[in-house]
Amino acid sequence: MAEKKKIAIIGSGNWGSAIARIVGANVRTMSMMDEEVKLWVFEEILPDGRKLTEVINTEHENVKYLKGYSLPHNVVAVPDILESAKDADYLVFVLPHQFLRSSCQPLRGKLKQGAVGISLIKGFDLKPEGGIQLISELINSLLGIDVCCLMGANLAHEVAAEKFCETTIGVHTDEQSLIFKDLFQTDFFRVTTVRDAKTVEVCGALKNIVACGAGFVDGLGYGDNTKAAVIRLGLMEMIKFAEYFYAGAKFSTFFESCGIADLVTTCYGGRNRRVSEAVVKSGKSIKQLEAEMLDGQRLQGPETAHEVNALLKAEGLEARFPLFTAIHRICVQEISPSEMIECIRMHPEHLAFDRRRVSIERDVVNQYASCL
Amino acid sequence: MAEKKKIAIIGSGNWGSAIARIVGANVRTMSMMDEEVKLWVFEEILPDGRKLTEVINTEHENVKYLKGYSLPHNVVAVPDILESAKDADYLVFVLPHQFLRSSCQPLRGKLKQGAVGISLIKGFDLKPEGGIQLISELINSLLGIDVCCLMGANLAHEVAAEKFCETTIGVHTDEQSLIFKDLFQTDFFRVTTVRDAKTVEVCGALKNIVACGAGFVDGLGYGDNTKAAVIRLGLMEMIKFAEYFYAGAKFSTFFESCGIADLVTTCYGGRNRRVSEAVVKSGKSIKQLEAEMLDGQRLQGPETAHEVNALLKAEGLEARFPLFTAIHRICVQEISPSEMIECIRMHPEHLAFDRRRVSIERDVVNQYASCL
Numbered sequence: 203m204a205e206k207k208k209i210a211i212i213g214s215g216n217w218g219s220a221i222a223r224i225v226g227a228n229v230r231t232m233s234m235m236d237e238e239v240k241l242w243v244f245e246e247i248l249p250d251g252r253k254l255t256e257v258i259n260t261e262h263e264n265v266k267y268l269k270g271y272s273l274p275h276n277v278v279a280v281p282d283i284l285e286s287a288k289d290a291d292y293l294v295f296v297l298p299h300q301f302l303r304s305s306c307q308p309l310r311g312k313l314k315q316g317a318v319g320i321s322l323i324k325g326f327d328l329k330p331e332g333g334i335q336l337i338s339e340l341i342n343s344l345l346g347i348d349v350c351c352l353m354g355a356n357l358a359h360e361v362a363a364e365k366f367c368e369t370t371i372g373v374h375t376d377e378q379s380l381i382f383k384d385l386f387q388t389d390f391f392r393v394t395t396v397r398d399a400k401t402v403e404v405c406g407a408l409k410n411i412v413a414c415g416a417g418f419v420d421g422l423g424y425g426d427n428t429k430a431a432v433i434r435l436g437l438m439e440m441i442k443f444a445e446y447f448y449a450g451a452k453f454s455t456f457f458e459s460c461g462i463a464d465l466v467t468t469c470y471g472g473r474n475r476r477v478s479e480a481v482v483k484s485g486k487s488i489k490q491l492e493a494e495m496l497d498g499q500r501l502q503g504p505e506t507a508h509e510v511n512a513l514l515k516a517e518g519l520e521a522r523f524p525l526f527t528a529i530h531r532i533c534v535q536e537i538s539p540s541e542m543i544e545c546i547r548m549h550p551e552h553l554a555f556d557r558r559r560v561s562i563e564r565d566v567v568n569q570y571a572s573c574l
Numbered sequence: 575m576a577e578k579k580k581i582a583i584i585g586s587g588n589w590g591s592a593i594a595r596i597v598g599a600n601v602r603t604m605s606m607m608d609e610e611v612k613l614w615v616f617e618e619i620l621p622d623g624r625k626l627t628e629v630i631n632t633e634h635e636n637v638k639y640l641k642g643y644s645l646p647h648n649v650v651a652v653p654d655i656l657e658s659a660k661d662a663d664y665l666v667f668v669l670p671h672q673f674l675r676s677s678c679q680p681l682r683g684k685l686k687q688g689a690v691g692i693s694l695i696k697g698f699d700l701k702p703e704g705g706i707q708l709i710s711e712l713i714n715s716l717l718g719i720d721v722c723c724l725m726g727a728n729l730a731h732e733v734a735a736e737k738f739c740e741t742t743i744g745v746h747t748d749e750q751s752l753i754f755k756d757l758f759q760t761d762f763f764r765v766t767t768v769r770d771a772k773t774v775e776v777c778g779a780l781k782n783i784v785a786c787g788a789g790f791v792d793g794l795g796y797g798d799n800t801k802a803a804v805i806r807l808g809l810m811e812m813i814k815f816a817e818y819f820y821a822g823a824k825f826s827t828f829f830e831s832c833g834i835a836d837l838v839t840t841c842y843g844g845r846n847r848r849v850s851e852a853v854v855k856s857g858k859s860i861k862q863l864e865a866e867m868l869d870g871q872r873l874q875g876p877e878t879a880h881e882v883n884a885l886l887k888a889e890g891l892e893a894r895f896p897l898f899t900a901i902h903r904i905c906v907q908e909i910s911p912s913e914m915i916e917c918i919r920m921h922p923e924h925l926a927f928d929r930r931r932v933s934i935e936r937d938v939v940n941q942y943a944s945c946l
Contacts, residue, residue, distance in 0.1 A: 366919065
């Protein structure tokens with residue numbers, strides 16, 4: 203009889219713990235899966251002197267990062283990352299981006315043959331030598347495994363509270379479709395899988411740039427329809443970015459939860475919108491507002507805008523992405539927020555006489571480069 | 575030398591007047607166009623005893639419907655509809671839907687050979703014999719002319735105030751693309767034309783159903799990501815509706831302003847969302863709230879939901895459109911708003927194991943018909 207498959211969750215913050223609730227329950231209904239779900243927990247000593255892993259394993263609750271929600275008893279907290287991952291067929295990466303390289307070091311060359319990863323981490327990775335890559339590409343380069351991704355309009359606490367929402371899983375094979383759908387879908391967490399994993403990740407990274415643009419519009423008091431235009435042009439630039447840099451990207455993936463749904467919630471809620479609005483209303487810099495509003499945590503949108511701008515500049519493509527470019531220039535205070543609309547007034551989206559002519563037209567782009 | 579072309583605007587409410595500002599200015603830059611733009615104005619006597627058409631033609635302002643914004647002097651108010659339209663090569667239909675049949679009667683058989691219409695009227699038309707049709711189809715059946723359409727995330731007063739926004743023009747020919755783009759685009763009113771006119775109109779009609787769903791979610795206090803899921807599933811049903819009933823509909827048209835942008839603004843602002851939210855919070859019926867909140871005007875969303883439901887029922891397709899169906903049933907108080915999420919928990923969108931299998935699968939639909 204075939205050996206059962208094992209899944210491990212690498213990361214136990216609020217999102218990792220919310221996902222553990224789901225995966226822990228689902229594996230119990232899947233005869234091909236081992237019921238034990240190892241959860242890698244970065245060990246901490248709680249105020250009462252107890253170890254976090256011990257509390258999780260006795261009280262079945264992540265009292266530090268997801269208080270008030272029980273973890274299935276088959277979810278086992280493990281303080282050693284290699285111990286948690288070495289027998290896993292499926293690895294869920296859901297730890298903060300900045301800890302990925304260091305955390306993955308002990309795993310190099312030690313994972314099971316044929317193990318597959320799935321990343322829940324949104325954003326691009328900035329390569330030490332410069333340039334950006336997807337988180338899945340980073341994990342693949344560190345660990346040599348195939349990596350899928352899960353991204354959508356999801357908030358850890360809402361998912362823990364079993365509020366109805368959707369998510370998108372980007373895969374490379376049909377087998378991954380089947381297995382990940384069964385591992386993650388519940389009656390409140392509705393999954394669509396797509397054979398376009400890179401685009402799913404690109405959506406999760408780029409939406410934060412657009413959210414900054416939406417925040418600037420809100421701060422300037424421009425009205426709903428101007429905001430809708432900015433969000434839509436942002437989406438068109440996300441699509442164009444995928445078209446340019448990720449061959450085979452599917453248009454339809456942008457209709458999934460990872461695309462329009464996550465973009466919309468991020469542009470109407472979320473910290474990138476909120477801080478960007480405050481940039482306009484207060485006149486303060488992003489840095490000052492990060493200190494005041496986010497306890498010093500860094501805002502993703504401006505960083506992604508910066509990394510994307512470096513890439514576009516290198517490729518001579520800033521004119522094709524006037525919104526991304528304008529948002530970056532506002533974030534670094536090169537131009538003021540009130541100049542954003544001017545930068546997109548002659549957006550390439552509207553320059554051809556009709557939709558069919560708005561393709562990768564580098565000549566048209568060069569003609570209008572003077573609008574920057 | 576070729577005769578110049580003429581354009582007439584049929585309707586002079588706030589949207590017709592805002593459009594007249596744009597068209598009136600643009601024709602002056604187009605050597606093929608006659609500078610005079612006739613504006614059909616349903617004559618009214620103002621409180622000071624003067625005729626509305628006379629005030630418009632002397633003071634160049636529609637003091638009743640678009641106060642504070644000047645009309646170009648080449649826009650001429652005409653109280654007789656046949657007089658305004660008989661020499662026109664292009665007719666802009668922008669009057670309230672309920673007056674279309676009666677207003678068009680005098681024009682039957684009297685329009686210029688080869689005249690082309692463009693409808694700015696959102697919504698379906700309910701045929702007297704039952705069933706729905708597009709407004710463009712109604713105009714075509716009444717007047718025998720080809721009809722394009724213009725729809726997007728636009729508000730008359732914002733456009734009059736020259737606030738940056740986008741719109742979509744749906745056409746049938748390249749020539750229409752070129753001419754309508756030139757007639758309507760300005761540096762604040764950014765136009766994309768698409769060779770998919772029916773889908774553009776379908777978007778404008780169906781979005782109001784989804785907006786009611788968004789309002790119910792807001793009233794129930796379900797959170798941003800549940801709302802995003804409802805909006806996205808609504809969009810997926812809009813696409814599926816176009817796929818079923820309008821052969822040749824293009825997926826990409828839903829990415830235009832008429833699609834996602836107008837849907838999003840309508841779901842975050844607008845009367846359909848607002849009244850639907852109040853349905854949940856107050857427990858009152860739509861009819862009561864129309865009286866209280868809209869001065870007795872009728873809300874479009876519930877009407878469209880009803881007309882669409884009749885069509886879906888007749889085709890045995892309610893199970894394929896669980897959100898549209900649930901929204902209709904809530905509007906007619908067959909079920910309560912709190913049941914909406916239950917109706918979409920097993921949405922066909924998520925039933926196939928991956929995206930490629932979510933096509934027009936009538937068998938799958940029948941299997942899950944029990945969820946209604």
